[in-house]
Amino acid sequence: MVLRRSRTRIAILTVGLLISFVLLGQLARAYAVQTTGITEGSQSTTPTQATSYTYSFTISREQLPALTYTEMTYIVRLGTVFNPVASVNGIPALRSSYQPSSGIFIFSSNQVGLAQINFISASTPTNISVQKASLKDNKAWAWSHGMDDNTNLQAQIDLIRAKGWRATLFMIGEAVSETRNEPDWIIDQPGLVELINAGWNIGNHSWSHACYGSASAAEVIDGQAVVERAVAASAHQERVVISFAAPCFDTDYVPIFDALRDGTTTLLVNELGSGSPALMNVDGTDVTVGEVTAVGVSSADYNLGRDTSIGRDTSAIQTFDWMATNAGPTKHFWFNTLTHGNNEAALGTVLNHAYRTYGPDGTNELWMAPEDEIYSYLLVRDRTTITGGELSVGGPVAFYWEYMPLVVR
Numbered sequence: 001m002v003l004r005r006s007r008t009r010i011a012i013l014t015v016g017l018l019i020s021f022v023l024l025g026q027l028a029r030a031y032a033v034q035t036t037g038i039t040e041g042s043q044s045t046t047p048t049q050a051t052s053y054t055y056s057f058t059i060s061r062e063q064l065p066a067l068t069y070t071e072m073t074y075i076v077r078l079g080t081v082f083n084p085v086a087s088v089n090g091i092p093a094l095r096s097s098y099q100p101s102s103g104i105f106i107f108s109s110n111q112v113g114l115a116q117i118n119f120i121s122a123s124t125p126t127n128i129s130v131q132k133a134s135l136k137d138n139k140a141w142a143w144s145h146g147m148d149d150n151t152n153l154q155a156q157i158d159l160i161r162a163k164g165w166r167a168t169l170f171m172i173g174e175a176v177s178e179t180r181n182e183p184d185w186i187i188d189q190p191g192l193v194e195l196i197n198a199g200w201n202i203g204n205h206s207w208s209h210a211c212y213g214s215a216s217a218a219e220v221i222d223g224q225a226v227v228e229r230a231v232a233a234s235a236h237q238e239r240v241v242i243s244f245a246a247p248c249f250d251t252d253y254v255p256i257f258d259a260l261r262d263g264t265t266t267l268l269v270n271e272l273g274s275g276s277p278a279l280m281n282v283d284g285t286d287v288t289v290g291e292v293t294a295v296g297v298s299s300a301d302y303n304l305g306r307d308t309s310i311g312r313d314t315s316a317i318q319t320f321d322w323m324a325t326n327a328g329p330t331k332h333f334w335f336n337t338l339t340h341g342n343n344e345a346a347l348g349t350v351l352n353h354a355y356r357t358y359g360p361d362g363t364n365e366l367w368m369a370p371e372d373e374i375y376s377y378l379l380v381r382d383r384t385t386i387t388g389g390e391l392s393v394g395g396p397v398a399f400y401w402e403y404m405p406l407v408v409r
Helices: 002-036 154-162 189-197 217-232 253-260 316-326 344-358 371-382
Strands: 044-061 072-077 082-088 095-099 104-109 113-121 129-132 141-148 168-171 201-204 269-271 279-281 287-289 292-296 333-339 366-368 384-404
Touching: 044 072, 072 082, 072 371, 082 095, 082 104, 104 113, 129 384, 141 154, 141 316, 141 371, 154 344, 168 189, 168 217, 189 201, 189 217, 201 217, 201 371, 217 253, 253 269, 269 371, 287 316, 292 316, 316 333, 316 344, 344 366, 371 384
Parallel strands: 141 168, 141 333, 141 366, 168 201, 279 292
Antiparallel strands: 044 113, 044 384, 072 104, 072 129, 082 113, 095 104, 279 333, 287 292
16 A cells, blocks of 8 residues: 555656646746747757847938838848847837848838847857848839729729739829719729728829820819819828829820929829830849840839730730849839729739739739839938948847757656
C-alpha cells in the first residue's frame, strides 16, 4: 500500500514538473512576443545583448498647390535590425513595413521636418541610406481609370467598387441634377456625393461637352463649379478638384487649360488624350521594350493620354503584363485608361486579371488609384527633398530574438 502511494505521488510530481516546464516556456514566449513583436519560432527564448539606435534625417518640401493627397513614401536601407518604427516631427508614420531578407524599411508620412527611425540591432549598422519611392508604398506600377459622360456608368462603378478600388468620373456639368437619383442610367449629384465619400475622384468634363471650335474658358469654369458643388455637399469638403478631361480630346483646350492652371482654378491635370502618353515611366526616361514604349514623365507633364482600348477589348491585359515584366528600380510605370457608358464587359475581364495577378490576390505590386491621387503623389515627390542622415546610439537592451525549442526528457 505504501509503495503504491509513493508511486502515485511520484507520478503526480512528475506531471506537475512537466506542466511547470510547459507553462514557463509559454510565459517566456509570451514575454518575447511582447518585447520584440517576433512571433515565429518555438516556446522559449535566449536573451541577446543588443543596442537601440535612432537614425535621423530632414524632410523639406517646396510649396505645393492645394491638394487632397500629400503623403510621401520613403525607402530606408537599414540592414538587419529589429522593430523599426518611424515618425516625422514626432507624428507616427501612416504605414510602415520591414523586409528582413533585404533589410529595407518602407514608411509613408504626410509630414515634413525631422524624421526619426528607432530600431534595435545586435551590431552597429553601416551604410544606411534613404530615398523617395517613385510610387506610393513603393509599388512597381500604377493604373488609373476614368469614365466619361455621366450615363450608363453604374455597372462599371460597381465592378471597380467590388474590388475595393477607386477611379474617376468625368462629368458634363449641364447634365448633372442636384436632386435626381437614378444611377442605373445617369449619375447625378447624389451619386457623386456617395462616390466622393468613398474616396473616388470626380473630374470636370466641361459644361456642355463643347469641342471642335466651341472650346472656351467658360466651358471649363462652369463645369468646374458643378463638380465643386458636389464636393461641397459631401462629407469631404476639403477635397480639391484638380482633374479635367478635354471633350473630344480637343487640343483647343490646351491653351485654355494652361491659362486656368495658374491659380485661377484648382485644376492641375488635363486628360487630353491627343498626342499625350497613356503609358508612362514616372522615373523620367523613355522605356522601349519590343514594340511598346512607356514615355518618361514627371509632375511637370500634366497633359495625360487616355487609352480607350479597354472599352472594346482586353488588350490592356498585355500592357499590364508588359509593365510587370519590365518594372525595375528606374522603371515605375503608370497606365491611364478610359471608358464610356456600357463598356463594362471588357473592363470586368481586365479588372479580374489585374486584381488576381498583380493586386491583393496576386503579387500586390499594382497601385490602382484615381488619377488625381497618382498625379498628386508625383507632385509631392518631385517637390520633396531629403537631407542629412545621422545615427545616434541609445543604450543596451536585453533583446529576445532567437527561439530555442523546449525539450523535456
